[in-house]
Amino acid sequence: MVGSSARRMAAQEGDYQLVVEGVSKRFGGVVAVQDVSLEVPRGAIVSIIGPNGAGKTSLLNMISGFYKPDTGRVVLEGQDITQKKPSDIAALGIARTFQNIALFSGLTVLDNLMLGRHVRMKSGVIASVIYWGMAQKEDIAHREACEEIIDFLKLQDLRKQPTAALAYGLRKRVELGRALALDPRVLLLDEPMGGMNQDEKEDMARYILDVNQERGVTVVLIEHDMGVVMDISDHVVVLDRGRRIAAGTPEEVQRDPAVIQAYLGTSRSERA
Amino acid sequence: MSEDLEFAFALVLSGASIGLMYSLIALGFVLVYKATDAINFAQGEFVMLAGMVVVTVLGAQAPLVAGIVVVLLVMIGFGFGLEKVVLRPLLGRPVVAVIMATIGIAAVLRGWGPLVLGIETRALPLPIGDEPISIGPATLPPIQVLGAVVALLFFLVFNWFFKKSRMGVAMRAVADNQQVAQAMGINVERYFAIAWAMAGIVSALGGVVWGAMLGVDVQLALVGLKVFPVVILGGLDSIGGALIGGLIIGIVESLAAGYLDPYVGGGTKDFAPYVLMILVLMIRPYGIFGRRQIERV
Structure with a gap:
């Protein structure tokens, strides 16, 4: 199954940004990932697909x-991050969203995004008291980064809104924005379109492509x-x-008999 | 103003000032609960420890300022140390484990404090005189006025901290959802330690004002008992709730003492707050300002 550009690219050592090597996780007697x-x-x-309970979220x-x-x-750009704390991994540039929207509901859209910047903020508490001006300057820079994301995701009118009051699709978008505020190198999205209607899905797909390309x-x-x-x-x-049963380009995966068996149903015509 | 009204006004004013002093201590409890979900049964003992540290420093002929600086440093260190040594190993354990740990800490402090820092009741003199301060038709002892002012100042500072400061907003994020806060690169354990240290700061000042009012001995820890009606009333995780809850408890106590005690021979002041607490639990179990928890199963 050679021939896809992604796989050809990946065939050369060092082109992988993130590598997961044979991870397993069991919870009591249940093997979640094997x-x-x-x-x-x-x-x-890269998309991870599979039926419910396949171990996708556990992998994430x-x-x-x-x-x-x-x-x-788990190796990020040559560095083993397996045993690192979640907050350190976030600082290294892996941001994520959650399957169930996990915004800080008491905070405004802007505060949620600013929290995404938290890890990029250099001046600590003491420093920000002593060098008030420096911290202010830094704050302005972070605020600008957030404003840029707000423009990108068209959230201009919602800046000061508490996130709890927003519609479902918008909250998903804010959560994407908050992850982007970390300036991530790798973005992990857990069902970014779950529960959305067709229009919202198309918007989100466009944002994901823009995030990736631009x-x-x-x-x-x-x-x-x-x-x-x-x-x-x-x-x-x-x-x-819990097992990986196939991998490849979308076309390859769609043709794979194991995938059709496990996930897409028995008949290929259903997909057409 | 008629005499009856003046009496009521005096009771309310005195109750409010004592209530604010309750709020100050309840604030320590709320800060910890809000950030770490730990219920601190040792809050009263924190205040007692702080009072004992201050009188010990003053006993060595040091000026009051030195006493306050020392007690602040000691209590901050105590908060950090407690989190690191006792509570961090309990992370992820059932809530009851943390509760038992804080009850244990309370017992240790009540035993160890008098042993090391002296068992006799000692005065904590503040240079504010004894001359009652007149407010309208009522008069208040200066220590109550000072206590109320200190409490209000703390509420203003914490209000600013949680609304505006970077650290305060991050702390709210930790309180809201620890997992997501971690995914944002926030070191949750560090903020737990900061919450305990802040409870230490509040207790340090609580120890000074309450110690000045009641004298310092092991009985000082009993002010911690008032924390529960205050936070149940206001909501375990609400800072504004601690303020309002304290005011209500203080006023109810004072009114009970003023109007009921003459008929029943005294003591209503001590149980009135708990009657109110039970009523509130029946009507609004999450408190007046607390976050309503909806479990989805």
């Missing part, structure tokens, strides 16, 4: 440090909507019951 590997080429959009949680894998390791952010996403996955992904990895 010896799964994932290679993410720099600048690619191991990349972002919330779960420590029982075996295997801002040069590598994207790893979990998504159930096959149409979207096949449209925007360079590379698709299929999990089923």
Whole structure:
């Protein structure tokens, strides 16, 4: 199954920005993820798909440090991050969103985004008291970065709104914005379009493509909507019951008999 | 103003000033609960410890300013140390484990404090005189006025801190959702430690004003008992709630003492806040300003 540009690119050592090597995770007697590997080429959009309970979110949680894998390791740009704390991994440039929207509901849109900048803020508490001016200057720079994201995601009118009051699709967008505020090198999106209507999905797909192309952010996403996955992904990895059963370009994965068996149903004509 | 009204006014004013002093202590409890979900049963003992540290420093002929600086440093260090040594290992354990730990800390402080810092009741003199201060038709002891002013100042500072400062906003994020805060690169454990240190700062000042009012001995820890009706009333995680809750408890106490005690022979002041607490639990279990938790199962 050679021939896809992503795979050819990936065939050369060093082109992978993020590598997951044979990670496993069990919870009590349940194996959530079994010896799964994932290679993410720099600048690619990689989708992880699979039926419910396939271990997709567990895999994402191991990349972002919330779960420590029982075996295997996670490597970001040559650096082993397997045992690092989630906050350190975020600081290294892996940002994420959550399956259930996880905004800070008491805070405004702008405050949520500013929190995304937290990790990029240099002056500490004491320093910000002593060098008040310096901290102010830094704050202005961070505020500008947030404003730029607000423009990008067309959230201008919602800056000062508490996020709890926003419509579902908008909250998802704010959550994407907050992840972008971290200036991530790799963005992990857990069902960015879950629960959205068709229009909202199309908007979100466009934003994800823009994030990837204009801002040069590598994207790893979990998504159930096959149409979207096949449209925007360079590379698709299929999990089923904790195992990786296929990987390749969208076309390759769609033709893969194991995938059709496990995920897409038995008949190929249903997909057409 | 008729005599009856003047009496009521005096009771309310005195109750409000004592209530603000309750709020100050409740604030320490709320800061910890808000950020770390830990219920601190040792808040009263923190105040006692602070009072004992101050009188010990003053006993060595040091000026009051030195006493206040020392107690602030000691209590900040105590907060940090406690979080690091006792509470961090309990992260992710059931809430009851943390509660038991704080009850243990309370017992240790009540035993160890008098042992090391002296068992006799000592005065904590503040240079504010004894001359009652007149406010309208009522008069208040100066220590109550000072206590109320200190409490209000703290509320203003914390209000600014949580609304405007970078650290305060991050702390609210930690309180809101620890997992997401971590994903934002916020070092949650560090903010837990800061919350305990802030409870230490509040307790240090609480120890000074309450110690000055009541004298310093192991009984000082009993002011911590008033924390529970205050925070149940105001909401465990609400800073404004601690302020309002303290005011209400203080005023109810004072009115009960003024109007009921003559008929029943005294003591209503001590249980009136708890009656109110039970009523509130029946009607609004999450407090007047607390966050209503909706469990989705």
